[in-house]
Amino acid sequence: MRRGPNLRHLQHLIATQGDKPAYKQLFMHFFPRIRNFVLQMTGSNETAEELAADALLQVWLRREELPEIDNLSAWLYAIARNAALNVLNKPQRTNLFFLDLTDTVYRLQVRDPEQELIYKESLNRINEAIAALPPRCKMIFRLVREDGLSYKEVAGILNISVNTIDAQMAIAVKRIMKKAGLAKTRSGGITRIIPLRKKS
Numbered sequence: 001m002r003r004g005p006n007l008r009h010l011q012h013l014i015a016t017q018g019d020k021p022a023y024k025q026l027f028m029h030f031f032p033r034i035r036n037f038v039l040q041m042t043g044s045n046e047t048a049e050e051l052a053a054d055a056l057l058q059v060w061l062r063r064e065e066l067p068e069i070d071n072l073s074a075w076l077y078a079i080a081r082n083a084a085l086n087v088l089n090k091p092q093r094t095n096l097f098f099l100d101l102t103d104t105v106y107r108l109q110v111r112d113p114e115q116e117l118i119y120k121e122s123l124n125r126i127n128e129a130i131a132a133l134p135p136r137c138k139m140i141f142r143l144v145r146e147d148g149l150s151y152k153e154v155a156g157i158l159n160i161s162v163n164t165i166d167a168q169m170a171i172a173v174k175r176i177m178k179k180a181g182l183a184k185t186r187s188g189g190i191t192r193i194i195p196l197r198k199k200s
Contacts, residue, residue: 015066125180
């Protein structure tokens with residue numbers, strides 16, 4: 001799997017050198033993610049693209065502040081969220097749209113050709129299960145699993161409690177595992193996901 005850009009390094013180059021190629025690379029990384037996030041809140045492609053671009057413009061305009069920002073991703077999502085709420089002119093919007101998670105990778109144990117086949121089948125079921133999640137639950141799942149944000153960061157972005165994030169993630173994992181036919185075990189303190197064995 002192709003590795004993403006070193007965001008911390010790009011952030012440093014932009015802050016210290018005003019590096020335009022670094023800014024372009026960072027822009028290309030974040031723009032589709034921020035756009036999809038705003039799209040869920042506004043339901044408008046045009047608005048989503050405009051607000052995503054505006055949020056990322058702040059990286060360049062406020063580049064002297066970048067060294068003080070510990071989590072650039074959370075900072076950008078917060079800017080985009082606040083801008084979207086200003087457009088909506090109300091605190092929340094519940095009719096959120098679904099996100100495309102086709103580029104998300106979930107790792108299962110693969111030991112031999114048979115296990116690899118099971119893996120591929122399970123991956124298809126997982127993607128189907130994610131697509132079937134309730135909109136808000138799906139948004140939270142993506143922010144945590146795909147964008148790597150902590151529960152606290154997601155709670156701050158969406159203006160909800162950490163307990164709500166925890167509950168929504170539990171719902172997401174439970175539904176995904178049930179639909180994909182997966183069982184969760186613990187080995188050496190590390191959570192593993194393995195295919196359920198059919199009863200004979």
